[in-house]
Amino acid sequence: MSAELHAEAVHNPDGPPHESFEVEPPYEPDVAAVEALEKFDDRFLDxxxxxxxxxxxxxxxxxxxxxxxxxxxxxxxxxxxxxxxxxxxxxxxxxxxxxxxxxxxxxxxxxxxxxxxxxxxxxxxxxxxxxxxxxxxxxxxxxxxxxxxxxxxxxxxxxxxxxxxxxxxxxxxxxxxxxxxxxxxxxxxxxxxxxxxxxxxxxxxxxxxxxxxxxxxxxxxxxxxxxxxxxxxxxxxxxxxxxxxxxxxxxxxxxxxxxxxxxxxxxxxxxxxxxxxxxxxxxxxxxxxxxxxxxxxxxxxxxxxxxxxxxxxxxxxxxxxxxxxxxxxxxxxxxxxxxxxKYDAFVPTTHHRLADVETAKPVDVFKAARRHDVLLHHPYDSFATSVQRFLEQAAADRHVLAIKQTLYRTSGDSPIIDALIDAAEAGKQVLVIVEIKARFDEEANIRWARKLEQAGCHVVYGLVGLKTHCKLAMVVREEPDGIRRYTHIGTGNYNPKTSRMYEDLGLITTNERIGEDVAHLFNNLSGWSRNASYDQLLVAPDSVRTGLVERINREIAHHRAGRPARIRIKANSVVDEAVIDALYLASQEGVPVELLVRGICALRPGVPGLSEQVRVRSILGRFLEHSRVFDFENGGEPEAWIGSADMMHRNLDRRVEVLVRMPGASTVGPVRELLDLAFAEDTRAWELDAEGVWTRNAGTVDLQTALIEQQRRRRAQV
CATH class of the missing domain: 3.30.1840.10 (Polyphosphate kinase middle domain)
Structure with missing residues (x-):
């Protein structure tokens, strides 16, 4: 066994993550800390x-x-x-x-x-x-x-x-x-x-x-x-x-x-x-x-x-x-x-863990997912040979009993819709949570909702008062050793067209704890259940904000105890005041904080006494940076989450959003490597200063070009 494979086996990459210690006592900001923070009455950018x-x-x-x-x-x-x-x-x-x-x-x-x-x-x-x-x-x-x-x-x-x-x-x-x-x-x-x-x-x-x-x-x-x-x-x-x-x-x-x-x-x-x-x-x-x-x-x-x-x-x-x-x-x-x-032509490739089992036949996503968790990074990893294939295979597989999926935006000629219709017509139980209030896609989503209903799918329009923005798909399959759940949780929409232009992450897993959580969540969305407690998920509006603030506070406790501590977040927007204040407190305690924000950022970095440990940058390019990632050093046992939620009031209070904890080293590692490259000193980006001014740095490495080259090297090795 090679050293690389041995290390992977030792870390049990596809098993549930373990926690070797508890932080005692957990950090909770006291009244004095909050009052000191609130003295910075101009701490939020508009x-x-x-x-x-x-x-x-x-x-x-x-x-x-x-x-x-x-x-x-x-x-x-x-x-x-x-x-x-x-x-x-x-x-x-x-x-x-x-x-x-x-x-x-x-x-x-x-x-x-x-x-x-x-x-x-x-x-x-x-x-x-x-x-x-x-x-x-x-x-x-x-x-x-x-x-x-x-x-x-x-x-x-x-x-x-x-x-x-x-x-x-x-x-x-x-x-x-x-x-x-x-x-x-x-x-x-x-x-x-x-x-x-x-x-x-x-x-x-x-x-x-x-x-x-x-x-x-x-x-x-x-x-x-x-x-x-x-x-x-x-x-x-x-x-x-x-x-x-x-x-x-x-x-x-x-x-x-x-x-x-x-x-x-x-x-x-x-x-x-x-x-x-x-x-x-x-x-x-x-x-x-x-x-x-x-x-x-x-x-x-x-x-x-x-x-x-x-x-x-x-x-x-x-x-x-x-x-x-x-x-x-x-x-x-x-x-x-x-x-x-134009930009040099780029064709997404099949993820290496799916290519491992590729023959003259189409990819067997179920077989690959039983072997390993699969962390997808679009558009570098092909959407067609991963997520789309996952749902098409589920629709055609006689052992599949049910498919449950959320749809927020999809393309006009969506093979995802076709797969769900095929599954329903084949007698499978198909539940689709259609968000018909997706801004500027309302008319298209109404059409797809009616088409799915006519094909025999159970179509639900989510929860009253909340937009269903999470990206979930679950396949229930009967296998020789019993029922198995295959789950996909992503940061982007089930849209084959935008998947070629939007940068997103997605996890395909058979992890039982994640599958159990997702099953409960679908029951919440389609029925009367109001279970708000999950093991491996943070779900808005119940627990995303509080869960993230708890983890930010945990990093403060680690730092105080002399253990490794660091917070890195990649998001489209960072606006929520409670999350920003928690990051300010972490900075004041000396915890390094790095934010990669594509769009809006209301946090002021580099303010003396407030945010000296916070660094904010933005990367724009040929692909729209769309994934949301939350990485915590966690005292030396890193913890990473991906999902649909941005740090905005609408996401945390008025939408159903999901973050999933990466289930092992084989998924945590690539997420952290992505952030390492994004925050590297020589990576080209805009840097935000305390006055809200963005300045392009002198970096020589283009993040997206580097990831394309990395993908090409992987393809050459397969």
Whole structure:
């Protein structure tokens, strides 16, 4: 036996972890410690402004000349989409609270009106910077690579004739001009739609009129005219407006775009009517009040005044920008077949513990899971040959009795849905907890819920008042030695498409203690059981916050006793004040704390007397860092957890979230190695300072590139 295998066997990697000591007495912060902490009344950064700083980091990727050009164009599109959602949800929520008189001071010490004012200022500056990067950097550099984004006057006569034909045959039949006059009130402008504000003149009366033309979203945002040359769709429409308004003079044409409140509010007192209530609320979403008006900077004062008046927006909510507006359409440019201008191709590989048993037949996930726990790291490990195969195999296996799964978001043509339907049609018991309130996926999830019900699946919509956000799948299989549970717990959605772009972790295990916990949790979600106690899980809203704070306090006790102590957390957002305060206390006691936060961070690192031991960094790249990891040194016997919960109020109080303790050294080790690499001094990242400013370090190692290379080396060794 090799030394590596011997060490693995000694540590019993797939058995339950053991604890060789108890910390006595456990650390509990006293009143004096809490009062000393609360003297730092500015110890929390504002969450909304922190989010804007996250999107600024996305914009910095678009500005980075070392990244492939089309990937930089994609980051511009991502920035635009991110900012749209921020206004639709966060800004809309702030305005709603102010209007309802619920404007309480935030943990940062700012009142909602102060936060809004800072949002307008910061978002306005970032939007202008975004437009400059597009016009002054990306467009010229694309042109150097013979990809040209042009305006109408830049087209050749032949290209203009091509556009004229396209307009006549395809675009014109779709357009609906809407006049504004005493008989035609100002039309409703749907959220995120691109529109033309047209001023017309009647040559007989000399009177001016206003009309609105919606740019159809069913066509490509940038119209190809050949040889990788493109023109904005609104330019083509604007040039042919006489076809829409024959006999009228076109005086002015300006592009504008409205963002509306699109967050949902659903009363859940009657769970039976939740589906119907949500469908009704989705119709209302289209009519939410405006929260932002984007206009091209060339717009005339008179037209802008009309739009502001009719839409009911304030001057602060108006963003005057260089055209073209709505750069989400750059996704289409980034998708061009120019591989030399993109990241090197990467194909996920089958996890080595699943590849061990791979033959000419598909992977036998059950056989592999009986041998070892399998810790998956997507997108480096293939989702298709692991999680998807796990569920497809379960659906086809005659020994499988039942499948239970949560679904939060999935893809439009999901093989996961197909597998569950196949299982139900084969007579297996199938329970699916569908979260139909997953923001902006509500309509899709309603469709899948109905489809699953029609196939004979037991479909449950979770618990009243809580979103079911946890990522769980359990297969119950009859085997020669009795019933065995196979469990998958992950940090990401059961979505084959996003699994290729989102970085996530997942555990496939036959660990009996974990299986027992997951079985109890499914009973809680589908029945009347309210068991809130679990052995190997932390489950929100009952125990995630308290469980993490207990473990942070345990690290303090270890440190006081002279044992190894350290806390490392990887999350999308860290906002929850109770968790942050516990981390501050750990820092004050001398416990090293390292946070890897993709998005929002309300903790201030490096404040003298408060957080000198805390280090916060952020990593963004080709994959969206999405996994949540909690690693504790635990006096020399490391303990690691993964799961669905971020450190935010909504996750800890208003969602069903699950963290699972890694069941042995073979799963704890890789999690800690991932964090070792992420926090290494030479790993490229943004570092957060005490003032809330993020600065990119001089690291030379790209985390995601290093993990791709690591995966390729593993594949070569198999």
């Amino acid at each position: 969450r909304e402004l922190s989010w804007l700083r996250f999107n600024e980091r996305v914009l910095e990727l678009a500005e980075d000349p070392d990244l492939p050009l089309l990937e930089r164009a994609r980051f511009l599109a991502i920035f635009a989409s991110n900012l749209d959602e921020f206004f639709m949800v966060r800004v809309a929520g702030l305005k709603r609270r102010i209007a309802a008189g619920l404007a309480v001071r935030a943990a940062s010490g700012l009142m909602p009106r102060e936060v809004l004012d800072r949002i307008w200022e910061t978002a306005g500056a970032l939007s202008a910077r975004h437009a400059r990067v597009f016009g002054e950097a990306i467009v010229p550099e694309l042109a150097e690579q013979n990809i040209e984004l042009l305006r109408w006057n830049d087209l050749t006569p032949d290209e203009q004739r091509t556009c004229k034909k396209l307009f006549k045959e395809r675009i014109f039949p779709v357009l609906t001009p809407l006049a504004v006059d005493p008989a035609h009130p100002f039309p409703y402008i749907s959220g995120l739609s691109l529109n033309l504000a047209v001023v017309l003149r009647n040559p007989k009366s000399g009177k001016d009129h206003f009309a609105r033309v919606k740019v159809p979203p069913i066509f490509s945002r940038f119209v190809p005219v050949g040889n990788q040359r493109f023109v904005p769709l609104e330019d083509v429409i604007a040039e042919h407006l006489k076809k829409l308004f024959p006999g009228m003079e076109i005086v002015e044409v300006h592009t504008f775009r409205v963002t509306r409140n699109e967050d949902l509010e659903v009363e859940e007192d009657d769970a039976e009517n939740l589906l119907a209530a949500l469908e009704k609320e989705l119709l209302r979403r289209r009519f939410g009040p405006p929260v932002r008006l984007e206009v091209e900077e060339s717009i005339s004062d008179a037209v802008l005044e009309l739009l502001v008046s009719e839409l009911g927006v304030s001057d602060a909510e108006v963003f005057r920008l260089p055209g073209p507006l709505d750069l989400r359409g750059l996704h289409g440019i980034a998708d061009l077949d120019r591989q030399e201008l």
